[in-house]
Amino acid sequence: MASISLLRQSRSCIAIFFLLFLTTLFSLAAATSLPRLAPPRDGGSSFLRRLLHLPSTWATRRSQKNLNGWVQDHPALLENLRRYEDEVVIRFNVSTTEHEAALRKAIDQMLLDVWDFTANYTDIRLGRRRIRPLMAILPPTLQHNHSVLIPDLSRLAAATYPSNVPTDLAIQAILPGRAITQPHGTTLPKRQGVDDVFFHDYQPLSVITTWMRLLDSMFRGRGLVRMFSIGKSYEGRDILALRVGMPPNNAAAADQPYRRRDTILVTGGLHAREWISTSTVNYVAWSFIRSIDQDPMINKILEHFDIVFIPVLNPDGYEYTWNVDRLWRKSRQRTKMQYCPGFDLDHAFGYRWDSVEHQDEPCSESYSGDKPFQAVEAARLAEWAKNETDHGVNFVGYLDLHSYSQQVLFPYAYSCGVQPPNLENLQEVAMNLAKHMRLSNGEVYTVASACEGAVTQAPDVRKTRTEAGGGSAIDYMYHDFHARHSYQIKLRDTGSYGFLLPSDEIIPTGEEVFQAMKYFGDYLLGNNGHESSLNVPPQDQADQEQMTFDDEEGVPELRRRRRKRCLQCT
Known part of the structure; x- marks a missing residue:
């Protein structure tokens, strides 16, 4: 058994290295929409030969990006x-x-x-x-x-756009035996390895699609990863997803019928300009995959749950941010006003959708349509989820990643006057999600109801909201599909960069959410996060103990008396 396990680990390592080798090649040259390398001087050199002769003095600092590539190619x-x-x-x-x-x-x-x-x-x-x-x-x-x-x-x-030349770090990852001279004054990231190359920059949709296909092809044989589409966007693009989970008894299941089971759904990219949400979904998916056979906690989670990752729910809008308008927020669907396309997908779902409270101006950034599910992408997610539950899937958790403000929000979004039946459990898990993200890198995430963000006029008066609250994705998954732990996580930062977070924040942000998801999976297993907390790297033991027992995250009673989980409550 030990030799079989060792063989599997060796195969996994080889597969992972080969995957990242191919991924980086695609990232640097294969995708037609990527920045083009300068023509070789000899005129006939292959791409690989040019890679081998790249100068070793290119700086890896993200502040030294050459904008004459990607940006100049898109007028x-x-x-x-x-x-x-x-x-x-x-x-x-x-x-x-x-x-x-x-x-x-x-x-x-x-x-x-x-x-x-x-x-x-x-x-x-x-x-x-x-x-x-x-x-x-x-x-x-x-x-x-x-x-x-x-x-x-x-x-x-x-x-925020990637450089038009590859970095030394990327070349070092592709060719680990080749000596690379580090530019003077350059600080390398703490974690170096082939697994991080894809996340040194934000990636366009074509590269993300290629990367997901590679994951599917490399790990489907063991039954670990399955790529699929939940449907087409308004402009006809596939809304791609990765289903990650371990087959029964760790047996190869590529040719076996899929066995549906309890599922955690993770989405990103509902708002096109929030690139960090898309990169983080991809990073967490990759972190779970690469940790199989290495982290017992990950194995235990994936043996009991499938995790479905949808990194770009709004592919039309995301593509538009790369080619036309970096700060485009909505989808690209036509509206009743010809010159103002797009719907706010986060408020286009059916639960408590209220056209009176919604912005009814198509040119507004928060326009959600004239009726629920008018936005094609929201309708596709709802149809897919309905089909899953009709065939035996039970959604036990939902994480919807956004930016920015570093918050963990729980239902309901549509009203502060109505509380979900398992409010205390929602609060407790939200606080622990925030704690595990903070333990990862020291970044503070606050916890609040998703309805907050507007000031109540009076207890019996409807709130005057800065943004519409009804029809949100977390309310919809919580109420209609009984995902009793449904959260919106607003990622880094708190305003210095806003939606334009530098690319060197991708990996630490992804690590924060990965640690939070390990706790989340362990909690859903019934361990209340105790086992996963042992794997979180605290700053020191005293800091760990203080974060466990102090009251700074609010509601201290929830820490003193554990309540029975409420996955079955209605």
Whole structure:
């Protein structure tokens, strides 16, 4: 048995290395939409030969990206980046119902782009020339209660696109035996290895698709990974997913009928410009796959649950952000107004969809249509989930990744006046998700109900919201498919970069969510996260104990008395 296990591990290592070798080749040259390498001087060299003779002095710093490649090859994108030179992101401190109502009115009137909102602040993107008209319609207390978060939007947007040349680190990963001279002053990431190469930059849709196909082809033989499409987007693109799980008795199951079982669903990319959500879904999927045969906790989770990863639920919008407009948020579906396409997918689902509270202006960033499931991509997810449950799948958990603000949100999003029946369990798990993310890299994630972010006028009065709350994905999965642990996680950061998080944040963000998901899987197994917590690298033992027993994450009673899990409650 030991020799068989060793053989399997050896095969896994070889498969993983070969997978990343192919992935990097695709990432650097194969995808037609990727930046092109400079023509070889000899005119007839193969791509591989050119790789072998790449200069060893290229810097790996992300701040030294050459924008003459990708950006210059996309004129519409370049034009929009120039337009962003005149735009900023402003944060308004909001603490009263009057402030929120005034800001909401201004947002609707001027069709402003809301970047983020919480119970304490609202971030808005707008052109410099529109700042004075905005201030003119706001109360004086708000006029003097704001700050500029991002003064140079164009530079940050351009910096998120990958360089048009491969980095030394990528070449070192492809050819580990080849000596590479590290540029002076360059700081390498803490974790180096072939498994991280794909995540050194954000990747366009064509490369993500190739990468998912490679995972499917490399690991399907053991029954570990299956790639499939949940349906077509409005523009006809496949909405691809990876199902990761271990077959019964660890037997090869490529030719066996799929046995449906309890499933955890993880989605990203509902909003096109939130690239970190897509990269994080991919990173967590890869982390689970590469940990098989190495981490007993991962094996135990995947023996009992399937995890379905959908990294790009909005492929049309995501593609648009790479070719035309980096800050595009919605889908690309036509609306009743010809020049204002797109739906806000996060509020296009059926549960408590309320057209009165929804923004009914198609040109608004939060427009969700005239009826539930009018957005094609939301309808495809709902149809797929319904088909799964009709054939025996039980959704036990749902994680919907977004950015930004570093929050873990739980249902309900549509109203703070109604509480879910397993509220205490939702809060407890949310706090532990936040704790495990913090233990990973020290980043603080706050916990709140998804309905928050607007100030209540009175207990019996409907909230004046900065953004519509009904029809959200986490409410829909929680109520209609009984995913009793449904969460929206807003990833890094807290406003310095917003949706334009630098690419060197991809790996640490992914690690945070991976550690949180290990706890989540262990909790669903009935261990309350005790086993997975042993694998989280704390800063030190005293820090671990303090984070376990202090009250800073709120609701200390939930830490003192464990309640029975409520997966079956209604």
